Amino acid sequence: MKNKDDFQVNTVLNIFRASNLLSRIGGKLTVKVGLSSVQQWILLGAISKQEGLSLKELREDTLVTKQNISSMVDRLRQAGYVTTYENLSDRRITRVKLTEQGKLILEALKPLTNASNDRTFEVFEPEELVLFASLIERLVTHLSQQIDRPE
Numbered sequence: 001m002k003n004k005d006d007f008q009v010n011t012v013l014n015i016f017r018a019s020n021l022l023s024r025i026g027g028k029l030t031v032k033v034g035l036s037s038v039q040q041w042i043l044l045g046a047i048s049k050q051e052g053l054s055l056k057e058l059r060e061d062t063l064v065t066k067q068n069i070s071s072m073v074d075r076l077r078q079a080g081y082v083t084t085y086e087n088l089s090d091r092r093i094t095r096v097k098l099t100e101q102g103k104l105i106l107e108a109l110k111p112l113t114n115a116s117n118d119r120t121f122e123v124f125e126p127e128e129l130v131l132f133a134s135l136i137e138r139l140v141t142h143l144s145q146q147i148d149r150p151e
Contacts, residue, residue, distance in 0.1 A: 073096055
């Protein structure tokens with residue numbers, strides 16, 4: 001058996017590899033519906049789950065940096081996928097919601113996503129996929145907490 005350090009390094013490298021491969025697969029799907037990046041898809045998906053998200057909430061949900069979220073949302077707005085508006089009770093807060101065009105893009109992605117996910121996860125038994133999803137979620141939560149901690 002490999003030592004702990006080698007095992008951890010290989011695990012991190014495999015997570016990076018999987019991330020790169022999933023990004024490439026997602027890129028092929030997004031091009032089919034007219035999006036220019038996987039990041040746009042991720043943002044549209046997050047906005048669809050909760051209409052009227054503030055940019056801060058969207059940034060926290062998608063783990064996009066504060067510096068990037070405004071320009072990413074602006075590109076989505078310019079493409080006609082989202083609209084932004086000021087919060088009525090606090091004008092410093094910008095909120096974002098999907099347009100009809102944004103909703104249509106996500107609808108067009110659903111069958112492509114389902115087919116892609118079926119192919120991606122066919123190597124797992126259902127119980128393994130449940131465990132894998134739980135472990136990945138725990139890792140993402142842990143890493144999110146780490147990134148916010150001062151060193």
